[in-house]
Amino acid sequence: MEYEFVLGLEVHLQLNTKTKIFCWCKNDPFYAKEPNINVCPVCLGLPGALPVLNKEAVNKSQQMAAALNSEVQGKIIFERKNYFYPDLPKGYQITCPHYPIGKAGAVDLTYFYDDKSSEKNHIIRLREVHLEEDTAKSMHKNDKTYIDFNKSGVPLLEIVSEPDIRSVDDAVEFCKEIQRIARTLEVSEADMEKGNMRLEANVSVRVKGDTKLPDYRVELKNINSYGFMKKAVSYELRRQVLVLENGEKLHQETRGFNESTGETFVQRSKEEADDYRYFPEPDIPPFEFDLGETRNITTLLPELPKKMRADLQKDGLNTQYVNILLENSELRRKYKELISAGYSSSESAKCVINVSKYKGLSADKIINEEKSKSSSLLESDNDLSPIIDAVLKENPEAVEDVKKGNENAIKFLIGNVMRRTSGKADPRKTSKLIRKKLS
Amino acid sequence: MDIEEIQKKLVSKEASCVEITKEYLKNITSLNEKLNAFITVTSEKALSEAEKIDNEIDESEDLDVLFSLKPLLGVPMAHKDLFSTKDIETTAGSNILRGYIPPYDATAVKRIKDAGTVMLGKLNCDAFAHGTTGENSDFGPALNPYDLSRPAGGSSSGSGVAVSAEMAVFATGTDTGGSIRTPASFTNVCGLKPTYGRVSRYGIIAMASSLDSIGHLTRTVKDSARVLKVTAGYDPFDSTSSKIKVPDYLESIIGVKGLKIGVPEEYMGDGIDPEVKSAVKNALKVYEKLGAEIASVSLPHTKYAIAVYYVIVPSEVSSNLARYDGIRFGNSRESFGDEAKRRIMIGTYALSAGYYDAYYLKAQKVRTLVIQDFKKAFEKIDILLGPAMPVLPPKLGENSDDPLKNYLLDVLTCPVNLAGLPALSVPAGFSKEGLPIGIQLIGDHFAEDALFRAGYTYEQETRYYEQKPQLPLKGEDPDGI
Numbered sequence: 001m002e003y004e005f006v007l008g009l010e011v012h013l014q015l016n017t018k019t020k021i022f023c024w025c026k027n028d029p030f031y032a033k034e035p036n037i038n039v040c041p042v043c044l045g046l047p048g049a050l051p052v053l054n055k056e057a058v059n060k061s062q063q064m065a066a067a068l069n070s071e072v073q074g075k076i077i078f079e080r081k082n083y084f085y086p087d088l089p090k091g092y093q094i095t096c097p098h099y100p101i102g103k104a105g106a107v108d109l110t111y112f113y114d115d116k117s118s119e120k121n122h123i124i125r126l127r128e129v130h131l132e133e134d135t136a137k138s139m140h141k142n143d144k145t146y147i148d149f150n151k152s153g154v155p156l157l158e159i160v161s162e163p164d165i166r167s168v169d170d171a172v173e174f175c176k177e178i179q180r181i182a183r184t185l186e187v188s189e190a191d192m193e194k195g196n197m198r199l200e201a202n203v204s205v206r207v208k209g210d211t212k213l214p215d216y217r218v219e220l221k222n223i224n225s226y227g228f229m230k231k232a233v234s235y236e237l238r239r240q241v242l243v244l245e246n247g248e249k250l251h252q253e254t255r256g257f258n259e260s261t262g263e264t265f266v267q268r269s270k271e272e273a274d275d276y277r278y279f280p281e282p283d284i285p286p287f288e289f290d291l292g293e294t295r296n297i298t299t300l301l302p303e304l305p306k307k308m309r310a311d312l313q314k315d316g317l318n319t320q321y322v323n324i325l326l327e328n329s330e331l332r333r334k335y336k337e338l339i340s341a342g343y344s345s346s347e348s349a350k351c352v353i354n355v356s357k358y359k360g361l362s363a364d365k366i367i368n369e370e371k372s373k374s375s376s377l378l379e380s381d382n383d384l385s386p387i388i389d390a391v392l393k394e395n396p397e398a399v400e401d402v403k404k405g406n407e408n409a410i411k412f413l414i415g416n417v418m419r420r421t422s423g424k425a426d427p428r429k430t431s432k433l434i435r436k437k438l439s
Numbered sequence: 440m441d442i443e444e445i446q447k448k449l450v451s452k453e454a455s456c457v458e459i460t461k462e463y464l465k466n467i468t469s470l471n472e473k474l475n476a477f478i479t480v481t482s483e484k485a486l487s488e489a490e491k492i493d494n495e496i497d498e499s500e501d502l503d504v505l506f507s508l509k510p511l512l513g514v515p516m517a518h519k520d521l522f523s524t525k526d527i528e529t530t531a532g533s534n535i536l537r538g539y540i541p542p543y544d545a546t547a548v549k550r551i552k553d554a555g556t557v558m559l560g561k562l563n564c565d566a567f568a569h570g571t572t573g574e575n576s577d578f579g580p581a582l583n584p585y586d587l588s589r590p591a592g593g594s595s596s597g598s599g600v601a602v603s604a605e606m607a608v609f610a611t612g613t614d615t616g617g618s619i620r621t622p623a624s625f626t627n628v629c630g631l632k633p634t635y636g637r638v639s640r641y642g643i644i645a646m647a648s649s650l651d652s653i654g655h656l657t658r659t660v661k662d663s664a665r666v667l668k669v670t671a672g673y674d675p676f677d678s679t680s681s682k683i684k685v686p687d688y689l690e691s692i693i694g695v696k697g698l699k700i701g702v703p704e705e706y707m708g709d710g711i712d713p714e715v716k717s718a719v720k721n722a723l724k725v726y727e728k729l730g731a732e733i734a735s736v737s738l739p740h741t742k743y744a745i746a747v748y749y750v751i752v753p754s755e756v757s758s759n760l761a762r763y764d765g766i767r768f769g770n771s772r773e774s775f776g777d778e779a780k781r782r783i784m785i786g787t788y789a790l791s792a793g794y795y796d797a798y799y800l801k802a803q804k805v806r807t808l809v810i811q812d813f814k815k816a817f818e819k820i821d822i823l824l825g826p827a828m829p830v831l832p833p834k835l836g837e838n839s840d841d842p843l844k845n846y847l848l849d850v851l852t853c854p855v856n857l858a859g860l861p862a863l864s865v866p867a868g869f870s871k872e873g874l875p876i877g878i879q880l881i882g883d884h885f886a887e888d889a890l891f892r893a894g895y896t897y898e899q900e901t902r903y904y905e906q907k908p909q910l911p912l913k914g915e916d917p918d919g920i
Binding site: 041045046047048049050051052053080082084086089090091092275277278279282283284285 | 522523529531536539541542543545640641642643644645647648649675676677678679754755757758760761762764766767787790791792795799
């Protein structure tokens with residue numbers, strides 16, 4: 001029998017607000033010089049301390065929700081999720097899963113698949129986007145547990161998908177798309193290595209063609225890299241199919257992944273599941289927004305990866321180039337500068353991503369190489385000035401157009417300078433000099 | 440002495456702040472062993488504070504300015520041990536927090552300190568404010584200065600005793616279901632439970648967060664108004680604190696002519712002690728004589744209030760006490776008292792999956808009905824008047840085998856908390872046996888000014904507050920000490 005994945009993901013993003021979600025402590029869990037320096041009665045959970053919601057965290061969450069096509073909600077109600085853990089000083093986590101920041105939503109990954117003939121559906125629906133507080137960090141050393149509260153109260157955005165994911169590739173692309181959007185909006189670094197992006201997967205399988213959801217799901221927690229996710233999820237798929245093939249039943253449980261054996265193992269079964277005893281957080285009144293406010297969030301969003309990708313594709317770039325530019329805002333900026341300086345799109349892309357030369361290099365290194373390369377460009381006034389003068393003299397009509405404010409005419413002149421210097425003139429410098437000479 | 444008398448003495452140099460402070464410390468020394476009002480006495484800090492205040496007064500070029508900047512200057516007071524005080528042990532009356540020294544001041548503590556007071560120490564209370572008589576304190580009950588065989592009333596038990604027996608000019612308290620009004624009415628002092636959100640809760644150890652109201656106990660109504668003027672007002676550290684402006688309560692504090700007073704019939708029914716009932720009736724006569732209009736009103740959902748209260752309170756308590764996990768504050772969870780354990784268990788049950796709708800959610804719905812009762816009443820009348828407590832102070836241990844009996848004592852006080860309204864308990868005379876009786880005035884949201892006006896006018900007419908516990912205290916072992 002042929003089986004298919006029924007996979008849902010929960011993506012946790014630490015928001016990069018200046019202060020923590022419920023107090024005025026610095027939000028800086030990774031670069032703090034010592035443990036427990038960005039702390040106060042609130043994030044330590046001291047008796048009597050009360051949470052006060054950070055508006056910046058709400059704003060950033062709403063932007064993220066809007067960018068994920070989620071319906072930004074007019075009412076947010078925080079609740080207490082009660083459970084015991086040493087890194088949770090109050091004995092409850094403040095979160096808003098029932099009256100969240102955004103409801104529904106979708107991540108459309110179709111645009112990542114050039115093979116449009118594929119019958120696969122790559123639209124992953126979202127259940128909700130909610131905001132909560134991060135816990136402190138436990139460290140185990142010499143048989144003792146140490147707790148660092150610098151991370152306690154860092155705003156955490158949880159993006160919960162519907163179980164719409166049918167392949168490991170889609171799972172990875174789904175997370176990457178969220179990562180790209182978060183970075184585009186500059187609401188989170190979304191760095192999995194550091195831990196400001198964390199994943200949980202709910203995995204089950206069903207016979208292909210079935211429309212009903214399986215009556216169980218296996219939770220895989222603390223996934224900290226795409227490699228980890230691929231391995232753990234693929235293992236689960238094989239394991240679950242095997243169990244079903246043997247005519248056995250699968251159960252609701254939480255499993256961990258052992259990287260050295262490459263296998264998952266039971267951490268907790270359904271019988272031991274927590275009852276979180278949610279109830280409305282009495283210390284934070286419900287937040288209400290009017291329709292205008294929530295609509296504004298969508299209209300004020302910057303250009304998002306999907307549109308960027310479409311534009312890059314329109315420029316005629318191949319998928320490889322498009323993906324590299326999409327991943328890196330620095331390269332994208334440079335690319336756009338070159339375009340506006342008169343280079344063709346393929347020239348510009350090649351210039352910032354010299355695939356043959358930079359293959360395998362990280363984006364940072366490519367930029368560095370680019371920087372050192374650009375220093376060999378003609379950029380001194382003495383070198384450029386006579387060439388520009390000659391070009392201006394040869395193109396009196398374009399000069400007139402520039403004076404009338406025609407931007408295309410400037411591009412035309414820059415292009416001429418480029419040709420004369422076989423592309424060695426620094427386009428920005430050239431543009432500046434032309435403007436100066438004609439002003 | 441009340442605040443005015445103390446400040447007069449300071450201004451006229453009849454007494455220094457150090458002398459006044461010493462007088463109160465002397466009372467504490469001679470009485471606390473019998474009454475058990477204080478958990479911690481901070482004599483040294485108090486005296487050095489008083490000395491600073493004396494210097495400040497000596498060096499001041501304009502005393503009017505000084506006293507208007509620090510309206511409680513030179514007044515010795517004490518805090519319920521639920522209020523976080525920086526560098527001073529704060530136990531919440533519980534063993535589990537014994538030895539806990541907060542690194543910060545509660546907002547109310549800071550405001551009272553900044554107003555120029557001298558803090559004498561921390562006051563006994565039912566552990567985590569769970570109690571109606573004061574007998575649930577892990578430090579033993581505070582005893583009633585009018586009869587040592589009876590508790591002082593809780594949970595702000597030490598606060599009532601300290602003011603009543605002149606161990607402090609005023610004392611702070613918290614009121615979640617009557618915890619200020621009960622000890623006030625049992626010890627012949629004035630107790631204010633402000634509107635929910637009028638005074639910041641920041642830094643005050645939570646009982647039930649949606650009901651906790653931060654107030655105080657004073658000898659007189661004017662003192663109560665003076666203290667509220669200092670503690671009330673928006674606090675950026677408490678999202679539930681109100682931005683509504685704090686009026687000058689003393690401006691028009693007298694006169695009840697034309698005031699419409701409603702008496703809830705449910706507050707005068709069966710189960711109310713006849714002596715309490717007659718005290719209320721006498722109070723109504725006084726008000727009528729002073730020109731108020733009396734009307735009977737109905738709050739039909741009063742009978743459900745206790746049930747609602749004892750679902751919502753334990754639910755929030757079970758969550759609020761989770762932080763005392765036996766890891767952080769030095770004492771194991773074994774040291775929780777019976778009442779705390781009882782509320783943790785009831786609350787955990789009420790919030791559990793499958794029971795939430797039937798208990799917590801249902802209770803919140805009925806809470807709305809209780810609120811609507813009051814809303815309707817306030818469409819027709821200005822304030823409500825009724826007994827604060829349905830009974831006279833019971834004997835020690837009278838209800839200890841039956842916690843439900845104690846719960847039922849909150850019947851007339853807890854509806855006010857469910858609705859978030861302000862209420863003022865004022866002395867209204869004594870029983871045949873000489874036990875104090877209090878009436879409570881209930882106002883609409885943020886109508887503390889109306890309560891002060893009604894309370895002050897009545898107090899000045901009746902002057903019960905002038906009576907003080909007689910020494911030696913009733914029930915005192917003559918050979919004792």
